[in-house]
Amino acid sequence: MLTVNKILPQGLGLAPVLLKRAATVELDWDVRQKSRFDATDSQGRHLGVFLPRGTVVRGGDVLVTESGDMVRVLAAPQPVLVITPCAEHGSPFDLVRAAYHLGNRHVQIELRPDRLQIEPDHVLADMLRAMHLTVREASEAFEPEGGAYAAGGHGHTHDHGHSPEVNPPHGAPGHVHGPGCGHSHAHDHAHDPAPAPAPRGKPIGIAIKIEAAPHVHGPGCGHDHGDGHGHKH
Missing domain, CATH: 3.30.70.790 (UreE, C-terminal domain)
Structure with missing residues (x-):
């Protein structure tokens, strides 16, 4: 038995010549919506398929065995x-x-x-x-529509991830973030720092009043010293 534990949706990345040479396996929808099943390919080989839970196999997908063999899936009528x-x-x-x-x-x-x-x-x-x-x-062949939020299958899904563009293509409007845009907006914007709260209780630093030394009049003190001091002789 060949063990299959990998799937390439629609043979993504494979050259057309490899797809034409690959063995095939016909599966109806009842089997293809399961992630674990047994099947027999066009070369008569027994396949044991063990895919991640929730995986849906579509016609045109390619199953890859542990030994690297590829088997193209056909949706059976x-x-x-x-x-x-x-x-x-x-x-x-x-x-x-x-x-x-x-x-x-x-x-x-x-x-x-x-x-x-x-x-x-x-x-x-x-x-x-x-x-x-x-x-x-x-x-x-029956290929029902996949759920829009299905975590498993890979039906008609497209990657609409919005990577930030510094210079979007000419003429293409840039993405405008706002209510309902569906993006997660972390509140990590730079804001002006809030004013520090008023200190509570006795302040740590206490101003110390220093008594100034008494002023001594003399030459160079900058004061106007008139001669009218009325000295007694």
Whole structure:
């Protein structure tokens, strides 16, 4: 058995020629949403897959074995319900309404520009037909939308990290921080130091009154010494 403990989303970083040469393994959605499973690849090799918990495997991902072998994942066709607007009096907006009601029921949905796909459920099929949508059964690869805040899978995710730009591209507005921008603003701004509180109790430094030496008049003392002192002879 080959042990798989690494996954490359969509074969990221691999040359196309390596992807074409790699063995393949077909997996339906029930298996691909698990992080631990067994499978057999196109070369007849038994795979024991042990991925980090919460990992979701998508069609086009590449599994890497402990020995470095690569196995490309194919999303296997499986029974699904294909939901489209009524050809006579429907509109694309009907798909938005359908996705809203299905989402309220926590149904896994594959979103496409012209249709929705869900796993078979006759109750949901009746509800959708009552909303004047067309529902048909088919066998298709199923890739439901990943949760916007899912910690596990790597469905349609993009890195929107805002690294600070000293000189943003010409014409591109810089990011303005403010309420609702979603960034954590640590209060580490430089503020003028607050005035020191008034001392409480007896001050440590006590002024000492020093008695000045009595002034002695004489030459150079700078005082005007008139001759009218009235000396008695």
